[in-house]
Amino acid sequence: MEAGGQAAKSAPRQLLSGDEAVALAALDAGVALGTGYPGTPSTEILESFDALGGRAQWAPNEKVALEVGLGAAFAGARVLVTMKHVGVNVAADPLFTAAYTGVSGALVLISADDPGMASSQNEQDNRRYAVAAGLPMLEPSDSQDAYDFLVAAMALSERVKLPVMMRMTTRVCHSKTLVERRGGLPPAKAPTYERDIPARVMVPGYARPAHRKLRTRLAEVQKEHERSPLNLWKKGDPKLGIVTHGITWEHVQEAAPGASAFRVGTSWPLPVERLRQFAASVERCLVVEEGDPVLVEQLRAAGIPVEGKPEMYRFGELSVERVKRIVAGDTSPEPPPLKATPPRLCDACPYHPVYDTLRRLDCIVAGDIGCYTLGVMEPYRAMDTCVAMGASMGVGLGLRHVLPEAQARRVVSIIGDSTFVHSGINGMVEMVYNPPSTGHVVIVLDNGTTAMTGQQEHPGTGRTLDHDATGKFSIEGFARACGLQAVDVVDPVADPGGFEALLKQRLAGGQLSLIVARRPCILAAADIRKFEKVNAEKAAAGCRTCGASDEVAISSGLTVLDGRKGKA
Amino acid sequence: MSRVVNVVVAGLGGQGAIKASDILADAACRAGHDVKKAEIHGMSQRGGSVTSDVRFGEKVLSPMVPRGEADFLVVLDPDQVEVNRPVLRDGGLVFGPDFVDEKTLTNRKSLNVALLGALSHHLDIPEASWLEAVRAALPERLHDVNEKAFRVGRATAARAAKP
Numbered sequence: 001m002e003a004g005g006q007a008a009k010s011a012p013r014q015l016l017s018g019d020e021a022v023a024l025a026a027l028d029a030g031v032a033l034g035t036g037y038p039g040t041p042s043t044e045i046l047e048s049f050d051a052l053g054g055r056a057q058w059a060p061n062e063k064v065a066l067e068v069g070l071g072a073a074f075a076g077a078r079v080l081v082t083m084k085h086v087g088v089n090v091a092a093d094p095l096f097t098a099a100y101t102g103v104s105g106a107l108v109l110i111s112a113d114d115p116g117m118a119s120s121q122n123e124q125d126n127r128r129y130a131v132a133a134g135l136p137m138l139e140p141s142d143s144q145d146a147y148d149f150l151v152a153a154m155a156l157s158e159r160v161k162l163p164v165m166m167r168m169t170t171r172v173c174h175s176k177t178l179v180e181r182r183g184g185l186p187p188a189k190a191p192t193y194e195r196d197i198p199a200r201v202m203v204p205g206y207a208r209p210a211h212r213k214l215r216t217r218l219a220e221v222q223k224e225h226e227r228s229p230l231n232l233w234k235k236g237d238p239k240l241g242i243v244t245h246g247i248t249w250e251h252v253q254e255a256a257p258g259a260s261a262f263r264v265g266t267s268w269p270l271p272v273e274r275l276r277q278f279a280a281s282v283e284r285c286l287v288v289e290e291g292d293p294v295l296v297e298q299l300r301a302a303g304i305p306v307e308g309k310p311e312m313y314r315f316g317e318l319s320v321e322r323v324k325r326i327v328a329g330d331t332s333p334e335p336p337p338l339k340a341t342p343p344r345l346c347d348a349c350p351y352h353p354v355y356d357t358l359r360r361l362d363c364i365v366a367g368d369i370g371c372y373t374l375g376v377m378e379p380y381r382a383m384d385t386c387v388a389m390g391a392s393m394g395v396g397l398g399l400r401h402v403l404p405e406a407q408a409r410r411v412v413s414i415i416g417d418s419t420f421v422h423s424g425i426n427g428m429v430e431m432v433y434n435p436p437s438t439g440h441v442v443i444v445l446d447n448g449t450t451a452m453t454g455q456q457e458h459p460g461t462g463r464t465l466d467h468d469a470t471g472k473f474s475i476e477g478f479a480r481a482c483g484l485q486a487v488d489v490v491d492p493v494a495d496p497g498g499f500e501a502l503l504k505q506r507l508a509g510g511q512l513s514l515i516v517a518r519r520p521c522i523l524a525a526a527d528i529r530k531f532e533k534v535n536a537e538k539a540a541a542g543c544r545t546c547g548a549s550d551e552v553a554i555s556s557g558l559t560v561l562d563g564r565k566g567k568a
Numbered sequence: 569m570s571r572v573v574n575v576v577v578a579g580l581g582g583q584g585a586i587k588a589s590d591i592l593a594d595a596a597c598r599a600g601h602d603v604k605k606a607e608i609h610g611m612s613q614r615g616g617s618v619t620s621d622v623r624f625g626e627k628v629l630s631p632m633v634p635r636g637e638a639d640f641l642v643v644l645d646p647d648q649v650e651v652n653r654p655v656l657r658d659g660g661l662v663f664g665p666d667f668v669d670e671k672t673l674t675n676r677k678s679l680n681v682a683l684l685g686a687l688s689h690h691l692d693i694p695e696a697s698w699l700e701a702v703r704a705a706l707p708e709r710l711h712d713v714n715e716k717a718f719r720v721g722r723a724t725a726a727r728a729a730k731p
């Protein structure tokens with residue numbers, strides 16, 4: 001076996017998750033800024049980076065995170081941007097053109113994919129993004145790789161001046177394996193601005209040559225990948241050769257210990273010539289990849305005859321058992337998964353009275369993503385759609401536009417506080433711009449945290465990733481500034497009857513209305529109180545960074561439009 | 569030890585299954601084994617089922633225990649025992665929540681550590697590594713309660729193993 005991947009026995013090793021290993025590598029690689037938006041299984045990367053002393057911050061959404069990262073990388077810094085797979089969809093617009101602009105420092109984007117959908121709404125395979133955007137992509141198989149590959153990705157990005165994607169999957173992010181901390185990178189140059197208009201301003205006249213330059217750079221990266229130690233060639237039985245990637249490499253070694261195997265670590269551009277040699281060295285060359293047939297398609301397009309997996313293995317995660325079946329060509333029905341108890345709303349969750357009311361009023365509920373999606377479960381079954389973060393807003397409006405009036409009047413959009421800030425805002429702008437004739441009712445479930453992903457802060461909490469006080473975005477202030485006709489804030493637990501009466505009134509009113517149902521998540525409440533206390537003490541002690549900043553931020557959003565001051 | 573030892577820890581969100589598997593993996597690591605641990609978590613705060621796989625030995629490949637290959641199944645919730653039994657190999661051992669007498673625990677929350685104590689009787693990991701791992705995983709005020717729970721579980725397993 002070639003070098004790379006395995007930790008030396010004697011060195012001190014730590015048992016780390018892939019996410020923690022990435023954070024440690026970011027520290028050792030001199031990353032100046034980590035930014036992202038929470039999303040399982042990527043969330044712990046920035047939390048760990050912060051805990052290790054790195055500078056980490058949550059952005060309101062993935063697009064903003066990438067743009068902030070890009071600016072820092074234009075200035076010469078090394079930057080880490082993290083998100084789950086569907087977050088890359090949100091960030092895709094700047095991502096594709098960032099391939100043209102390139103970076104002056106280094107930028108690595110972590111895409112944490114979720115084959116099998118342990119905690120996601122789809123299982124899209126983001127290896128496709130590397131090809132579509134034209135960005136190099138690396139894929140680690142365990143935590144040691146996650147550490148080594150992040151350092152390698154940072155170095156590659158700095159060398160070729162392109163953003164680099166690193167694709168992880170749930171099993172690599174969340175599994176813990178032993179990690180040896182190796183030397184990172186020499187310190188980066190201090191950021192300084194160097195003007196380079198043709199490289200940074202993507203008007204067509206500059207973008208056309210930039211695209212050509214991108215393809216030239218990628219051809220260089222492809223040559224590098226042909227020699228890269230991140231690809232592993234395990235010489236074994238010449239009768240069977242398996243091409244694989246990511247976590248599947250571990251399953252393959254266990255399921256077919258004697259076989260020859262090639263682990264693709266540089267997923268794009270592919271080391272096509274080495275793979276051609278590998279395929280030629282074995283009688284049967286089988287590609288075992290998790291998710292879409294991305295490797296198979298590229299190898300076949302390069303004229304390398306390889307066998308793919310049967311279609312039934314496109315769905316869900318692979319495992320040792322499934323790899324054995326693929327090797328054996330077994331397409332018989334698989335044993336059903338073990339029965340799992342589905343998650344449900346905590347007993348004391350503040351959402352219970354809201355869903356109870358929605359069910360009793362027989363609302364048509366355009367839903368969204370978060371803990372509150374569990375309102376779809378028994379006993380409420382009170383959610384009718386859930387597509388993507390922020391989609392409740394537009395979907396609710398679309399339903400209202402075309403449904404017969406009696407039905408249209410039952411439509412409610414329901415969205416969490418973090419989700420509203422992430423991408424519900426745009427839907428609210430649409431609501432005032434193209435109002436349905438029956439009006440509309442939006443309910444923001446403000447539990448003071450991003451509960452779904454493990455209680456992260458967001459702009460609406462007024463605290464940074466590490467819980468320090470900062471400017472606070474006001475949801476109701478924003479709605480008033482947009483010109484909504486009715487904006488109310490209620491506590492659905494303290495006054496469930498009042499909440500129901502208000503909702504009835506708003507449904508009948510035909511106006512554009514927002515109800516903020518505000519009550520902290522029961523699991524986060526104690527921590528929130530603690531953070532508030534600590535921050536108040538800091539402010540009292542005259543800490544300048546947190547001081548009176550929330551007041552200023554809240555009121556500035558409001559005073560402009562409706563003359564009221566800081567009515568939060 | 570060349571063979572890989574496979575342990576599956578199961579329970580419901582909030583019962584400490586993941587904490588238990590963290591302690592086990594850390595103890596195995598301190599004892600000098602190669603270790604891997606895999607679990608699905610993310611939505612587990614709300615009472616959904618949680619399972620965590622720990623594998624250790626000279627060299628571990630996949631982090632996931634293949635079905636039918638677990639040597640030990642540790643279960644924190646009575647309803648999760650039968651559901652998870654298919655992970656066990658023939659002759660594999662189950663430590664369910666009733667393996668230790670609840671009355672012998674100072675705090676019911678330390679059931680996860682008590683069951684690790686029971687498991688420890690069957691594993692090639694020195695007691696000192698276990699206790700270091702327990703202390704490293706928990707705040708100081710919980711050390712005494714959990715060390716005691718560990719010893720209760722370990723003693724129960726030793727008694728049960730005697731013919």
Ligand SMILES: Cc1ncc(C[n+]2csc(CCOP(=O)(O)OP(=O)(O)O)c2C)c(N)n1
Pocket residue numbers: 037038039040062084086087090120121369370371372389415416417418419420447449450451452453
């Ligand atoms: C584009 C995208 N980014 C991230 C996620 C992961 N995610 C799902 S819901 C959610 C936020 C939930 O927070 P909130 O809206 O406050 O609802 P809560 O969970 O607190 O009920 C996140 C970050 C996602 N599904 N899609």
Ligand code: SF4
Pocket residue numbers: 344345346348349350351371372447451452521522523524613614
């Ligand atoms: S974690 Fe918080 S928001 Fe989620 S179900 Fe429990 S109480 Fe509700």
